[in-house]
Amino acid sequence: MNNRKSFYVTTPIYYVNDKPHIGHAYTTILADVLSRFHRDKNDDTFFLTGTDEHGQKVQESAEARGIAPQEHCDNMVKHFKENWEKLNITNDFFIRTTFDFHKKTVQKILQQLWEKGEIYESEYGGYYCVGCERYYTEKELEDGKCPQHQKEPEYIKEKNYFFKMGKYQDWLINYIQLNPNFIQPEHRKNEVLGFLKNPLNDLCISRPKSRLKWGIELPFDNKYVTYVWFDALLNYVTGIGYGQDQEKFNKFWPANYHLIGKDIVTTHCVYWPTMMKAIGIPMPKTIYAHGWWLMDKAKMSKSLNNIVSPLDLIDTYGVDSVRYYLIRDMMLGQDSNFTEDNFTTRYNAELANDFGNLANRVTTLIKKNYDSVVPFPQETGDAENDLINTAKTLSDNVYKKIEDFKLNQATDEIISFIRSINKYMEITQPWKLVKTDKESTGTILYIATEALRLGAQLLHPIMPTKIESLLKALPLDDKKNKFSWGVLKPGEKIDAFDSLFPRIIKKKKPAPQKQKKPEINLITFEEVGRVNLITAKVLAAEQIPETNKLLKLSVDTGLEKRQIVAGIADHYSPEEILGKNIVIVANLQPAKIRGVESQGMLLAAKKGKKLRLITIDGDIAPGASVG
């Protein structure tokens, strides 16, 4: 038996209906970089990603396209696979929840839990919103409607199956407290503990097939399928052979890391652990929630329209440099800003100037003065020994940072080392020395090149393609440990290679216009006419009970009295507004806000926190048209 350490890392399985975006890409790159670091260290590594393919939305999308759900999934999953290929992702397996073995194992687990009494059936009545795929309590409904979709939910009374999650509450709290690394970073852990201060309910894990067909059938009741999360979370164990290949499972479980985005903390830190506890699976070592990438401060997510495909970035800048930037720039666990300017600045400074240029100058010197043959190193002095000593501890330091999940610091460590090689060059000035002392110069160039090689080696997990091309150009001794000193073989040819990271010529900055111009969509005169603005006089005003911002106004429009709800209580008291001549939109569709009907909308000017009403200059009867 070998005694290689095992390393198992997962990404969430992505909902197959989503288009891959930077959020997916980031988690996946992160997992890939970690995997590659461990592979380079010769750990027995397993990296799992995949897609979550069941659920109502998939069913609906497939119906809309007039194809079978499975076919729909098969089509959609390609987007992810293509993306990961472009990003140079080296997952060991791509799990899909529609794989047969996954479904079988999920069913097996459900059956076991059912037999153990961890799952029970219960009558459940509730308001179900199809859009949300969930039940609402009466309290949560607004005016009898789903707060998300503003649609009336159906009241459904039906039998369902529940997982006894609640009974594990105390155990879970205790477990989290006793295992500080279980949920990372720290503030996420506190968040979960905060969540667990409230009573933990049992989890409804079934959906009747009458509503949802596209799912895994409950083994003990074929009229139901299982709730998507229950199905999806189990991928982490089925993906490495749980219930199928126990030897493999035992080798990799418990997982070292479940990487997740901060939006799915509860499912992973509450549902999943209690499920594992009930099944009898040991807990994973660490669940790590990272932050979001912000695009000029706006959140990049599927719910907003500012999706920037990672592929766009790659086509412009190359995969490796994008991977480098993402790993280098994010403090894990916190949100981070992406701007093209940040990117080019870092790229030019670190990749082009520090790293790429060093590679170029060193090899050029060897080429010119040593006929492209790596010189033999001779005696070393202080400058050399300093550099060599740093080099010898470098990989340990880097790996320590990796273990601590400080990837940006690990990267910084490597780049600092690269900088110190540049410094060494300046101190020793081989281009000058070569004229008088070719032997010593040879030593200097050997040391600089070998140091570069070591630094490059450590960057390999982050920028696999570029680094491989660099390492290929150097003659290396394969028998030596690649993180040790002296792998570069003297006396052998070194290939010249093109500039690794060509400088990016920065686009000249547009004049620093802080005020970004709001985009103006031109509309026609006719469209303006569709909005019926009139004057109105405020007859009465009162605060709507149990609200902070809402005033109920009664206004005279000349023809009638109307009731308008306005969110201006922060700025106007009822007394202040009384008797004012204001401007309202008269032909706006009425709406109920907090149960109070609003038959129009008043106009006000707002900037920042300041809000002032549009009022009439002078006297004019209510109902006058405004235009």
Added chain:
RNA sequence: GGCGGAGUAGCUCAGUUGGUUAGAGCAGCGGAAUCAUAAUCCGCGUGCCCGGGGUUCGAAUCCCUGCUCCGCUACCA
């Protein structure tokens, strides 16, 4: 309003369990050098570490409180 995050050098941010003169990168200024991708190297920072209290021999770091900004959400038709 609720929940969450953040306020440290011109900009982007580090600051581990409280401990010596608070750091890095970028930008800026001055210089050296010319092997190299107009790259590199050296030198240059009196920063109320958001304010106010407190704990302590000692706080950017812990506690309380206030302010500001951002995200999500809710009651801003």
